[in-house]
Amino acid sequence: QSVLTQPPSVSAAPGQKVTISCSGSSSNIGNNYVSWYQQLPGTAPKLLIYDNNKRPSGIPDRFSGSKSGTSATLGITGLQTGDEADYYCGTWDSSLSALVFGGGTKLTVL
Amino acid sequence: EVQLVESGGGLVQPGGSLRLSCAASGFTFSSYEMNWVRQAPGKGLEWVSYISSSGSSIKNADSVKGRFTISRDNAKNSLYLQMNSLRAEDTAVYYCATDGSYGYLRPYFFHYWGQGTLVTVSS
Numbered sequence: 001q002s003v004l005t006q007p008p009s010v011s012a013a014p015g016q017k018v019t020i021s022c023s024g025s026s027s028n029i030g031n032n033y034v035s036w037y038q039q040l041p042g043t044a045p046k047l048l049i050y051d052n053n054k055r056p057s058g059i060p061d062r063f064s065g066s067k068s069g070t071s072a073t074l075g076i077t078g079l080q081t082g083d084e085a086d087y088y089c090g091t092w093d094s095s096l097s098a099l100v101f102g103g104g105t106k107l108t109v110l
Numbered sequence: 111e112v113q114l115v116e117s118g119g120g121l122v123q124p125g126g127s128l129r130l131s132c133a134a135s136g137f138t139f140s141s142y143e144m145n146w147v148r149q150a151p152g153k154g155l156e157w158v159s160y161i162s163s164s165g166s167s168i169k170n171a172d173s174v175k176g177r178f179t180i181s182r183d184n185a186k187n188s189l190y191l192q193m194n195s196l197r198a199e200d201t202a203v204y205y206c207a208t209d210g211s212y213g214y215l216r217p218y219f220f221h222y223w224g225q226g227t228l229v230t231v232s233s
Binding site for chain 1: 145147154155156157160169171172205210216217218219220221222223224225226
């Protein structure tokens with residue numbers, strides 16, 4: 001059971017938009033920055049979003065992040081088949097003194 | 111180009127030990143805080159251990175406290191994870207990853223990742 005809660009799967013058609021939620025509490029998301037990672041099949045994770053809504057160099061603006069209260073959201077617009085991957089949110093949990101991840105969300109582009 | 115190359119994984123019996131290494135290049139290793147993150151087969155990500163740029167500050171997940179030791183050699187641009195008293199549940203791909211390095215002295219976010227090395231604990 002992960003500290004951060006993500007939907008196990010989401011799906012959408014190519015060209016459409018999808019959002020992936022990440023729900024936590026005041027000890028983690030509520031008081032710390034959230035990051036998001038993309039893991040393509042058989043590869044290492046890749047940083048997509050940090051500090052809730054900042055994109056590292058090279059990440060297209062189709063990917064966006066937001067946070068409200070104790071929840072965060074990853075948005076992906078203009079879906080491509082190459083976006084099919086597992087997506088993870090992560091943040092520091094002040095009560096656990098640990099960096100915690102969500103259980104991951106598998107994105108299927110139909 | 112930032113490169114992180116893990117090595118040292120393999121098959122080990124329960125109760126055994128293993129030392130993982132991560133060779134870094136393409137950036138000023140001594141300025142970056144570093145982490146180990148693992149992923150059990152078919153499962154999600156789990157943060158394991160953090161070390162500050164100087165090596166003076168270390169944090170570990172509860173699941174590995176007292177068994178795993180993170181260390182670094184800035185002169186060799188290398189990160190290590192000494193794993194003792196290994197259990198079946200430690201079976202995973204282990205990734206080294208650079209930290210966001212904002213000086214918080216605890217893991218922040220993971221910017222660059224290596225390709226991972228597989229550790230299998232089984233008799």
